Each structure stands twice: as C-alpha cells, then as structure tokens.
Amino acid sequence: MAIVETKDLTKVFGKLIAVDHVSFAVEEGEIFGFLGPNGAGKTTTINMLTTLMNPTEGSAKVAGFDIVKDANKVRSLIGLVPQDLTVDEDLTGMENMMLQATLYHVPKDVAKKRIEEVLRLVELEDAANRKVETYSGGMRKRLELAEGLIHYPKILFLDEPTLGLDVQTRTVIWDYIKKLREERGMTIFMTTHYMEEADALCDRIAIIDYGKIRALGKPKELKDGIGGDVIELALFDNSKDVSEAIAKMPYVIDVKKKSEIYRIKVAKGEEALPNIIESILKMNLKVSNVSLIKPTLDQVYLEYTGRSLRETEGNREEVMRMMRNIRRARQ
Amino acid sequence: MISEIWALTIREVKTWIREPILVFMMVIQPVIWLGLFGQAFNLTGLVQIPLSNLPPEITQQIGVIFNQMIGSIFGGTLDYFTYMAAGMLSVVILFTSMFSGMSVVWDRRFGFLNKLLVAPIARGSIVMAKVTSSVIRGLFQAALVFSIAFAFGLQAGNAFNVLDLLGVFAGLFLLSIGLSSLFIALTIRVKSWEAHMAVVNLLNLPLMFASSALFPINMMPDWLQSIAKVNPISYASDLVRAFILHSSSVGLDISRIALNFEILIAFAVIFSFIGIVLAERGLRKG
Numbered sequence: 001m002a003i004v005e006t007k008d009l010t011k012v013f014g015k016l017i018a019v020d021h022v023s024f025a026v027e028e029g030e031i032f033g034f035l036g037p038n039g040a041g042k043t044t045t046i047n048m049l050t051t052l053m054n055p056t057e058g059s060a061k062v063a064g065f066d067i068v069k070d071a072n073k074v075r076s077l078i079g080l081v082p083q084d085l086t087v088d089e090d091l092t093g094m095e096n097m098m099l100q101a102t103l104y105h106v107p108k109d110v111a112k113k114r115i116e117e118v119l120r121l122v123e124l125e126d127a128a129n130r131k132v133e134t135y136s137g138g139m140r141k142r143l144e145l146a147e148g149l150i151h152y153p154k155i156l157f158l159d160e161p162t163l164g165l166d167v168q169t170r171t172v173i174w175d176y177i178k179k180l181r182e183e184r185g186m187t188i189f190m191t192t193h194y195m196e197e198a199d200a201l202c203d204r205i206a207i208i209d210y211g212k213i214r215a216l217g218k219p220k221e222l223k224d225g226i227g228g229d230v231i232e233l234a235l236f237d238n239s240k241d242v243s244e245a246i247a248k249m250p251y252v253i254d255v256k257k258k259s260e261i262y263r264i265k266v267a268k269g270e271e272a273l274p275n276i277i278e279s280i281l282k283m284n285l286k287v288s289n290v291s292l293i294k295p296t297l298d299q300v301y302l303e304y305t306g307r308s309l310r311e312t313e314g315n316r317e318e319v320m321r322m323m324r325n326i327r328r329a330r331q
Numbered sequence: 332m333i334s335e336i337w338a339l340t341i342r343e344v345k346t347w348i349r350e351p352i353l354v355f356m357m358v359i360q361p362v363i364w365l366g367l368f369g370q371a372f373n374l375t376g377l378v379q380i381p382l383s384n385l386p387p388e389i390t391q392q393i394g395v396i397f398n399q400m401i402g403s404i405f406g407g408t409l410d411y412f413t414y415m416a417a418g419m420l421s422v423v424i425l426f427t428s429m430f431s432g433m434s435v436v437w438d439r440r441f442g443f444l445n446k447l448l449v450a451p452i453a454r455g456s457i458v459m460a461k462v463t464s465s466v467i468r469g470l471f472q473a474a475l476v477f478s479i480a481f482a483f484g485l486q487a488g489n490a491f492n493v494l495d496l497l498g499v500f501a502g503l504f505l506l507s508i509g510l511s512s513l514f515i516a517l518t519i520r521v522k523s524w525e526a527h528m529a530v531v532n533l534l535n536l537p538l539m540f541a542s543s544a545l546f547p548i549n550m551m552p553d554w555l556q557s558i559a560k561v562n563p564i565s566y567a568s569d570l571v572r573a574f575i576l577h578s579s580s581v582g583l584d585i586s587r588i589a590l591n592f593e594i595l596i597a598f599a600v601i602f603s604f605i606g607i608v609l610a611e612r613g614l615r616k617g
C-alpha cells in the first residue's frame with residue numbers, strides 16, 4: 001500500500017517552478033530517496049508533504065490523509081528532521097525533548113521513557129542536560145533526529161540528514177536510519193545530494209532536477225538501466241588494434257580504443273572479464289592492465305540530467321556555515 | 332491545547348530569565364526616562380529644567396502653568412514625576428509587546444518556528460503562547476519599574492491599597508494582551524528582520540507620544556488628541572493613574588475606571604482574536 005502518494009504536486013515561487021508536476025508513490029516500510037543537486041526542489045517537496053507549505057497545484061496524501069485538508073492529521077503521523085536545525089539553542093537537550101513530547105501530545109510518563117530510549121539510540125544521554133549551544137554539529141543533528149522519533153511516527157521525513165557532517169558521523173547516522181527501518185518498520189522519505197548516501201540507504205530513488213523527476217527505481221535498476229559495466233584494458237603489445245576481435249566476444253556490447261586503452265562496454269562485468277582475458281591470451285597477446293568499472297549513481301545522474309551532482313556541492317555548506325555564525329552572533 | 336500553550340510559554344520564559352541582560356536592557360530605558368524627564372520636569376518639587384539658557388523666572392513660570400494644567404486635569408495636586416511614572420508602566424508594556432513580535436521573527440529566522448508548524452497543534456496556540464509569555468514579561472518588568480519609581484519618589488494617593496494595585500496590573504494585563512497580539516499579528520507574514528523593525532519603528536513612537544502616557548491629552552494639538560483618544564495606551568495610563576492616585580478625599584472614579592476597563596477588554600479581545608485568526612490562516616513557512 002502506498003503510504004505517500006502525490007499527483008502532479010507543484011510549487012511555484014513567483015516565476016520559478018520549484019517543483020513541477022511531480023507524481024510518485026512511496027510504499028509502506030521502504031526507504032525512499034530524493035536525489036538531486038541544490039535547488040532541485042527536494043526541500044520544497046518535503047515542505048509540502050509535511051504541511052509546511054501548501055502546493056500551488058496538484059495534491060498529495062500522506063498516511064491516507066490529504067496534506068491540505070487534513071493537515072493536522074498528517075502532522076500527528078509524521079516526523080520531520082529538517083535540513084536546517086530547529087532545536088532551541090537556549091534550552092538543554094532534555095528540555096528540547098520534553099517540549100517536543102508535549103507538542104506531539106505524548107503523555108508525560110510515557111515521554112520520559114521514550115526520551116531515554118531515543119536519546120540512547122542517538123547516543124546523547126550524557127549530553128542531555130547541557131544547553132544545545134554547547135553541542136557540535138553532529139550532536140545537534142542527532143538531537144533533531146531524536147526529536148523526530150519521540151512520537152513514533154509512521155513516516156519519517158529526513159531532509160539531507162547528513163549535510164555538513166564529517167564522514168564518521170555520517171556513517172553513524174546511516175546506521176541509525178537503517179536500524180529504524182529494521183526495528184520499527186518505519187517508512188522513511190529522505191532527500192540527499194550525496195550519491196553514496198542514496199546508494200547505501202535507499203530501497204528506491206527518484207532523481208530530481210529542476211523540479212522534475214528524471215528517473216525513479218531501485219539503485220541497481222537505475223545503474224543497470226544506463227547500460228551495464230565497463231572493462232578498461234591495456235595490452236603490452238600496442239602494434240595492432242584488436243577492437244574488432246574483442247567486439248565479437250560474448251557479453252561485449254561495444255568497444256572503443258582511446259590512446260592505448262580499450263574501453264569495453266559489457267553486459268555482466270564479473271562473468272565477462274575472465275572470458276575476455278582468456279580470449280585475448282588465446283590470441284597470443286598479454287594483458288598489462290585491467291579494471292572493471294561498475295556504473296555509479298553519479299553516472300546515472302549524469303545520464304539523466306546532463307550534469308554531475310558534485311559540481312554544485314560547495315554552496316550549501318557555505319550557507320550552513322553562515323547560519324552557524326549567525327547563531328553564534330546571537331549569544 | 333492548554334498544555335502546548337503552557338509548554339511553549341515556559342520555553343519563552345526560560346530563555347528570557349536565562350538572559351538577565353535582556354531583562355536589564357528592557358527595564359533600563361524606561362528607568363532612564365523616569366530619571367531624566369520625570370525628575371527634570373518635576374515642577375512641584377521644584378525645579379531643575381535642564382534648559383539652562385532660560386532665565387529661572389521663566390522656567391518657574393512654565394512650571395506654574397504646567398502644574399496648573401496637570402492640577403486642573405486631576406483636580407488635585409500632582410507632580411509630573413508621578414504622572415509620568417504611572418504612564419511609563421504602559422510604555423513598558425508597549426516595549427515588551429514589541430519584543431514579542433520580534434521573537435516571532437527570531438523563531439522564523441532560527442528555524443524553531445518550523446518545528447512548531449509541523450507539530451499537530453493549533454496555529455493559534457503558537458500565537459497564544461507568545462502572547463502569554465509576553466504578558467508575563469511585561470507585567471514583571473512593569474512591576475520592576477513601578478518599584479523603582481516608588482524609590483525615586485512616586486507619590487501614590489493616600490488611600491492606595493492592594494486592590495488598587497491589582498487594578499493597576501489588571502489594566503496592564505489587558506493592554507499587554509492587546510498590544511502583544513497586535514505586534515505578533517503584524518509579524519505573522521513578515522519574514523525579514525528589517526521589514527519588522529521598520530513596522531515597529533513606525534508604530535512605536537506614535538503609540539507612545541500620541542497617548543496620555545507622558546503628557547495630558549488636553550495639552551496636545553487637536554490632531555494629536557484625536558490619535559491619542561483611540562490609542563489604548565491612553566486608556567491604560569488613565570486607568571493606572573486613577574488607581575495610583577486613589578485618595579481618601581476624592582475616592583475612586585468608578586465610572587471612569589469602568590469605561591477604561593471596557594475599552595481595554597475590547598482591545599484585548601479583538602486583537603487576540605485577530606492574532607489567532609491570522610495565525611490559523613497565514614502562519615506558514617517562508
């Protein structure tokens with residue numbers, strides 16, 4: 001059963017169409033990812049699905065309720081861990097959690113136990129009674145995550161959950177997210193512009209660019225979809241071009257020789273590789289160098305949008321840094 | 332509903348009392364005013380008008396005229412310091428209410444508002460919590476300024492008692508609800524700090540000066556009088572003064588007090604209603 005379902009969901013800011021007639025469905029219990037560069041419309045989509053903004057056009061249902069007409073029902077069933085932090089710096093971690101529990105109508109005695117539980121999950125028990133302004137970026141994000149869990153939401157929305165965090169913290173957060181799905185069967189809708197993150201976590205991915213979904217499917221399907229693996233291979237003897245011979249070998253789809261390297265597109269890399277090497281040996285030639293390149297989501301992305309994701313990365317981090325400075329200036 | 336309003340109010344109050352400097356800043360301005368203007372123009376207690384280039388006979392003359400005017404308004408002896416200190420309590424409420432609008436902009440800017448907006452709570456309770464905490468702050472600071480004014484020589488009427496004190500704070504309470512709601516309503520759709528400050532500055536000084544808080548309405552030019560007469564701060568000031576000057580010889584002017592209360596209640600109810608309705612309709616992200 002689809003737990004999130006959108007139909008032509010659209011958001012227009014002035015002349016800018018931030019989200020452009022987007023339709024998709026998220027199944028219960030899956031981790032669904034929106035992958036796209038900055039400004040693609042990921043946050044805007046989340047803002048609409050979490051009732052922060054009304055769509056300009058189109059509609060969406062979350063947990064069976066309309067995001068506009070039944071906004072408050074939707075709110076009570078979802079958790080949001082937003083891209084920009086929303087914890088109150090002047091309160092302690094514990095006070096933030098208690099406030100969150102009240103906002104979600106979790107009774108006090110239940111709240112105490114749950115807060116303990118979720119703080120343990122994100123390993124913040126020891127820092128719970130410190131003011132949030134003393135927390136590191138990773139700790140804040142984890143506190144935010146804990147807050148999103150306090151009412152055991154059916155669906156958790158994670159907007160760029162590891163943005164601006166170091167690699168170590170990032171892996172820790174990935175583990176939490178996986179644990180949530182495994183232990184709670186929670187449905188997770190997340191956005192990211194990190195390829196590895198989408199690849200490591202998501203059951204299904206929608207690639208979004210300029211407000212439109214360009215491709216949607218399992219990471220593996222998407223990768224297979226752009227046409228298999230590539231074998232790069234160099235020979236000791238470069239006096240003759242054996243491209244045509246290679247092209248006739250099993251599994252091989254296409255061969256290109258560029259300077260001294262043969263770039264061979266193949267259907268199933270792991271099976272094709274020994275086969276090709278053997279055939280080349282039989283031709284009395286020796287292989288000097290070989291590598292098998294599996295397609296990455298990066299290539300998928302390039303294929304569907306014509307741009308590389310990484311080109312746009314720096315920007316957002318800068319904004320984050322600025323936000324932190326503003327926060328500091330406030331004290 | 333009540334529990335979330337209360338929890339959010341506690342949050343505001345907590346962050347407020349943890350910043351004693353903020354409390355101090357808020358009180359310092361009215362106190363300086365009390366000291367400067369109040370005492371400087373304190374013409375009965377005679378007389379250091381800081382206009383040193385005027386000859387003393389003239390300042391004295393001004394003092395006499397001024398005093399007669401004030402006296403004629405209240406039908407008794409009254410020094411300007413007491414007059415102004417009473418009005419200053421309403422001004423303190425005005426300042427703290429402005430701050431409640433600002434805190435909406437803060438919360439928007441620092442993301443906290445988004446947390447409230449995704450929570451399954453009535454949008455109105457977000458506004459109510461802001462109002463409640465603003466009222467608490469306002470009354471506390473008014474009490475502080477009131478005590479300081481006493482120390483500086485505010486002269487209450489000889490029959491001034493605890494009930495009158497309660498009356499004073501009831502009036503300030505209503506004024507605070509109305510003004511906080513007003514300023515919050517103004518900021519519900521305002522995103523930028525600058526825009527908010529512009530709006531506040533536009534309202535702030537007129538609200539203060541076009542009222543009976545600092546000067547008797549009769550002394551104003553006609554056009555200013557007509558503004559002052561619709562300004563809730565005038566009614567709150569008038570009410571506060573009526574209680575503070577409670578003397579055994581004259582007694583309380585019940586009909587005047589009742590009128591002031593009615594107007595302040597209407598002001599508080601109407602503007603908190605507007606604030607809640609605007610919040611339900613218009614309190615959105617970005």
Ligand SMILES: Nc1ncnc2c1ncn2[C@@H]1O[C@H](COP(=O)(O)OP(=O)(O)O)[C@@H](O)[C@H]1O
Nearest residue numbers: 013018036037038039040041042043044045617
């Ligand atoms: N409140 C807003 N007003 C105007 N433009 C906006 C607003 N929010 C987002 N945008 C614009 O919409 C586009 C999509 O933004 P966003 O959804 O935040 O992208 P992402 O989260 O994928 O980086 C961007 O061009 C952004 O500048």
Ligand SMILES: [Mg+2]
Nearest residue numbers: 042043083160
């Ligand atoms: Mg975003």
